[in-house]
Amino acid sequence: MGNKGTALEVIPGAVVRRLPRYLTQTQYLRQQGVEWVSSASLAEALGLTSSTVRQDLSYIDFKGVAKRGYGTGGLEKVLARTLGVDRDVRCVLVGAGNLGRALALHEEFVRQGFKIMGVFDNHPSVVGKKIGRFVIKGMNEMADFVREQQVGIGIVSVPHAAAQAVADQLVAAGARGLLNLTTAHVHAPDTVSVVDARILASLRELAYAVKDI
């Protein structure tokens, strides 16, 4: 494959899920002053084969150099551009429970370009309260806010039963991607991507691996 000029090709899902990890590792190396990284060393760091790494990187518009590897500076830049994290990505957070609060306070996301524009919750007793620099807004304000602020991503951190309704509202308001942190499955039209980060499901998956101790 390989990319001629602009990225017209569709990158397989499995590859897209690894690109953020290459970015993290490349960023880390560059910050350590490392200028070159080989496919073998990336593979070792991320638990992959060098073949997978080379094939994955063939999807992005960046060439390695024989006998050296990939320049960390350039690779970081192109990975960020490919993923769309070379500029701020605007998010809203819905659900100001423990998890939502933790995410709102997690400065790392902001450093990485994910800008939480607003925090929303349905519960009257928390609306108006503050989480760090955010004043929690009511759900009735969400749709207009998403439209006006041109929010791309909605982070869904509400109870199971509320997840789909919140997702629907976010989609209707124009969100193009949803991060689903709930235990529920969230349906969305093809034009909207949903990525799941279900911690309970991950724990249960682990329980299977751990069960015959």
Add this chain to the structure above:
Amino acid sequence: MGNKGTALEVIPGAVVRRLPRYLTQTQYLRQQGVEWVSSASLAEALGLTSSTVRQDLSYIDFKGVAKRGYGTGGLEKVLARTLGVDRDVRCVLVGAGNLGRALALHEEFVRQGFKIMGVFDNHPSVVGKKIGRFVIKGMNEMADFVREQQVGIGIVSVPHAAAQAVADQLVAAGARGLLNLTTAHVHAPDTVSVVDARILASLRELAYAVKDI
């Protein structure tokens, strides 16, 4: 395939990752008073095909009934047993930052059988402080604690740079599974499973989907 009596067969990773979701949905249905669920309806709820559902459930020791589907009560029980969540699973949480705090306070995990036995952190200023019912312990106490309490799962919620060292300590102390919430990749021997729930990586994956708004 199909399981003759006890579970001797290896269940493919892709299937294991879906079993928790079947469990969540089945639990939900049973709590709603629904007694039977078809592969088509499970598929619809979880965004899969009915064929995938039937094939997945063929790996567990449970049979559906023609013209009815799967009995929710029985299915829930067998899924829980297969995953190993039909009894308490003992965990420790390492890293008492915002995310760790949120998880420690999240009662849902306890309700689902994941019992956090202790919370550990390296930072002297937080050791001794409380998070809910937990008193944060220092890392020096961790290894003995994991051994004595027969902890199976370690939840790693520390900064990137500390992740591997914490993982190594957990493995050395006898943990059999790690939930990695950090941006780092964590290496572990084959006897220890690592499941990742990387929120930043998920956001970056979404950014790719969202980027050409």
Add this chain to the structure above:
DNA sequence: CTTATAACGTTAAATATTTAACCATAAACA
């Protein structure tokens, strides 16, 4: 009791993902 059929279970085909193999190239060095 017999028949029709909704749903499962299973096989096999299709697709997606990962890995191995090998060619091409640019750097390092004699």
Add this chain to the structure above:
DNA sequence: TGTTTATGGTTAAATATTTAACGTTATAAG
């Protein structure tokens, strides 16, 4: 300046996953 070689790029094979197809079976209805 030529030679060696480490490393990327690419193709194709191997593997894993998903889906379709269809026979089987137990239920429900007549």
